[in-house]
Amino acid sequence: MIVPRGYADKIVYSVNSNVTANAEQVLNNQADVFDPGDTLPASLLQQVKSQASDRYKPVPTNSTFYFWFGITQKPFNNLAARQAVLAALDLRALSRIDSGFLEEDCHLIPPGIDGGGDPATCPYHNPNSAPNMTKAKQLMQQSGMIGQPVTVYGEDRAPRRQWLDYFTSVLNSLGFKATEKVVNSGVYFTTIGAPTLKPQVGWGDWVQDFPHPWDFMQLFAGNAGSSLNYGYVDDPHYNSALNTLFQKDPKSVASQWAALDNYAVGKAYYAAYGHEQFPKFYSNRLNFSAGVMSVEYQTDMTSLQLK
Amino acid sequence: MIPEPDSGHGQAELVAGASPGGTAGIVTAPGQQVTDPWAEGRHPPAIGPWKLAARRLRRNYVAQAFLVLFLMIVVACLLAPFYASHIAHIGPNTNNVTGTINIGGKTTDVVSTDGVPIGPTFSSRYFFGADSNGRDLAVRLLYGGRTSLIIGGIGTVIIIFFGTLVGLLCGYFRGVPDMILRPLMELIWSFPVVILGVALGTALALGGIGPVKGNSLYIPAFIIGVVFIPYLGKPIRGEVLRLREQDFVEAARVQGMGSWRIMLSEILPNLMSMITVFVPMMLAYAILLEAYLSFLGAGVQAPNASWGTLISDGLAYIQTTPTYSLVPGAMLVLTVLSINVVGDGIRDALDPRAQVRVRT
Numbered sequence: 001m002i003v004p005r006g007y008a009d010k011i012v013y014s015v016n017s018n019v020t021a022n023a024e025q026v027l028n029n030q031a032d033v034f035d036p037g038d039t040l041p042a043s044l045l046q047q048v049k050s051q052a053s054d055r056y057k058p059v060p061t062n063s064t065f066y067f068w069f070g071i072t073q074k075p076f077n078n079l080a081a082r083q084a085v086l087a088a089l090d091l092r093a094l095s096r097i098d099s100g101f102l103e104e105d106c107h108l109i110p111p112g113i114d115g116g117g118d119p120a121t122c123p124y125h126n127p128n129s130a131p132n133m134t135k136a137k138q139l140m141q142q143s144g145m146i147g148q149p150v151t152v153y154g155e156d157r158a159p160r161r162q163w164l165d166y167f168t169s170v171l172n173s174l175g176f177k178a179t180e181k182v183v184n185s186g187v188y189f190t191t192i193g194a195p196t197l198k199p200q201v202g203w204g205d206w207v208q209d210f211p212h213p214w215d216f217m218q219l220f221a222g223n224a225g226s227s228l229n230y231g232y233v234d235d236p237h238y239n240s241a242l243n244t245l246f247q248k249d250p251k252s253v254a255s256q257w258a259a260l261d262n263y264a265v266g267k268a269y270y271a272a273y274g275h276e277q278f279p280k281f282y283s284n285r286l287n288f289s290a291g292v293m294s295v296e297y298q299t300d301m302t303s304l305q306l307k
Numbered sequence: 308m309i310p311e312p313d314s315g316h317g318q319a320e321l322v323a324g325a326s327p328g329g330t331a332g333i334v335t336a337p338g339q340q341v342t343d344p345w346a347e348g349r350h351p352p353a354i355g356p357w358k359l360a361a362r363r364l365r366r367n368y369v370a371q372a373f374l375v376l377f378l379m380i381v382v383a384c385l386l387a388p389f390y391a392s393h394i395a396h397i398g399p400n401t402n403n404v405t406g407t408i409n410i411g412g413k414t415t416d417v418v419s420t421d422g423v424p425i426g427p428t429f430s431s432r433y434f435f436g437a438d439s440n441g442r443d444l445a446v447r448l449l450y451g452g453r454t455s456l457i458i459g460g461i462g463t464v465i466i467i468f469f470g471t472l473v474g475l476l477c478g479y480f481r482g483v484p485d486m487i488l489r490p491l492m493e494l495i496w497s498f499p500v501v502i503l504g505v506a507l508g509t510a511l512a513l514g515g516i517g518p519v520k521g522n523s524l525y526i527p528a529f530i531i532g533v534v535f536i537p538y539l540g541k542p543i544r545g546e547v548l549r550l551r552e553q554d555f556v557e558a559a560r561v562q563g564m565g566s567w568r569i570m571l572s573e574i575l576p577n578l579m580s581m582i583t584v585f586v587p588m589m590l591a592y593a594i595l596l597e598a599y600l601s602f603l604g605a606g607v608q609a610p611n612a613s614w615g616t617l618i619s620d621g622l623a624y625i626q627t628t629p630t631y632s633l634v635p636g637a638m639l640v641l642t643v644l645s646i647n648v649v650g651d652g653i654r655d656a657l658d659p660r661a662q663v664r665v666r667t
Binding site: 018019020041042043044045046090092093094095096097098099100130156158159161162164165166168169170172179180181182 | 400401402404405418419420421422423424439440441520521522604608609610622623624626627628
């Protein structure tokens with residue numbers, strides 16, 4: 001019988017923005033827990049799967065990655081321009097950049113939450129297949145926004161920087177004159193949320209705070225403030241539906257939540273592209289099965305046990 | 308004293324500089340009559356200092372070899388658009404994450420479903436492989452070289468122009484210009500170059516300067532120029548302080564020439580050999596600093612490529628695809644090395660103290 005040495009008496013946090021170095025340390029048992037908020041780099045993934053298969057597992061979480069549009073200014077105050085971007089976005093590409101950890105979906109509400117949408121209902125194209133460039137280019141012609149300069153905001157941390165590169169490349173392929181603004185991850189959200197900045201478009205993500213669809217949909221509420229609603233969306237129908245549905249048991253109105261999500265996708269207020277699987281990856285010092293990955297708090301530190 | 312030729316055991320060949328009055332006898336073979344080029348009626352052709360320097364440089368085969376290498380790198384980088392459109396068929400920033408490529412009859416993902424980019428194919432497409440966005444590394448390497456060389460070149464022009472100007476103003480006028488500009492140069496000089504460059508790069512990358520946006524190539528070029536101005540300005544100032552006391556400058560003043568005319572027509576030509584020596588040195592420093600800044604994220608901004616950004620991007624793949632970082636690193640080393648060797652050759656060629664070499 002293996003008697004565990006017990007729970008940890010002390011937990012030491014080491015902050016390092018080099019994700020590859022962090023993963024190598026856990027792989028080589030020089031560190032114990034890989035931050036699940038980071039993505040395991042693709043260059044190490046095969047090695048992790050082959051050498052550490054007993055201490056690695058991807059865990060689905062209730063989180064969504066998306067690009068938001070600043071809808072109060074050109075060019076994304078134009079619906080056709082926004083829709084063109086959604087039609088041109090290849091969600092498979094974004095998933096590959098994330099080492100395959102994304103479940104592709106155009107909806108904001110993750111599948112693990114009441115009202116989580118069915119990717120098959122995505123209006124522009126199937127998230128698991130190629131984008132619809134013909135439709136995208138038609139929408140761009142219709143919008144009259146070809147040649148408009150656009151600055152895309154994103155974080156410097158991998159793979160967010162690579163997502164930013166890809167998204168900018170898509171905008172340029174549509175005819176925008178897009179450039180990037182890479183902001184340090186430590187100050188990214190305060191930067192884009194500053195009321196004086198009013199960025200045109202940028203990257204965002206949300207991890208569930210509590211298991212309710214409102215937790216995700218409130219990001220685009222008119223009264224959410226610039227620190228959440230970076231695009232300054234203020235749709236009366238959306239706001240009213242949000243307030244109404246919030247009063248009710250989410251299970252009983254799950255289909256209405258899904259419909260609201262579809263409504264927002266149709267209006268292209270955001271270009272959601274997937275829900276992350278977080279890596280549960282420990283060193284061989286820890287009892288892997290005892291460690292708990294919480295959808296709210298990710299690694300439950302109180303559950304960590306030495307073997 | 309000219310050594311006598313050794314009849315049976317090798318020959319000494321004395322090669323002298325073209326200084327008037329110096330010994331200039333050339334003995335090439337035993338028994339061959341020595342002809343005195345300074346004899347009555349005979350005058351060797353006059354050789355100016357620049358021609359003499361060119362002759363010395365032509366004899367420096369190592370410098371010539373590295374000059375050829377440098378020119379090859381420059382031409383290759385300048386031909387980046389041709390390579391991208393006619394050979395690789397992809398732009399430097401074009402993402403191709405879900406694309407495929409045919410290698411040996413087998414269709415392969417450019418980036419696999421779990422995010423691993425293809426390695427070197429050594430064919431027209433993806434010669435050095437792809438990055439995680441499916442971009443062709445060979446294309447980005449050449450465009451990155453273009454960027455690095457352009458920024459280095461613009462930075463060098465800024466250094467040479469403003470360094471010379473500041474040195475001239477401080478050294479010739481002294482007084483108020485020197486009191487203002489010299490402490491400014493000392494202040495810039497006192498900061499470590501990389502730290503100052505990173506601080507300026509980070510600040511300017513966000514907001515830009517006036518109409519110039521933060522992601523413009525002119526921003527890192529401007530920063531490199533500013534940071535290195537004292538490295539030329541101070542030596543120029545010292546030389547100008549010496550030259551302004553020379554008789555020919557005094558004569559020019561007496562003739563009624565204005566200060567600016569004296570600086571430009573009398574003093575500046577005498578600085579040209581010093582400036583010529585500094586050009587390759589500053590170019591090498593500028594290219595290196597650009598690589599440091601871009602590596603640290605304070606220089607060339609994404610998604611544009613430079614050798615520094617490519618080295619930085621490749622660190623995540625150093626274990627699986629080391630070529631991603633090593634190739635741009637090697638290009639950087641070869642470029643800076645070749646510039647340095649050529650610069651050494653130019654300095655040796657222009658060095659007035661290199662009068663005599665004895666070759667046996």
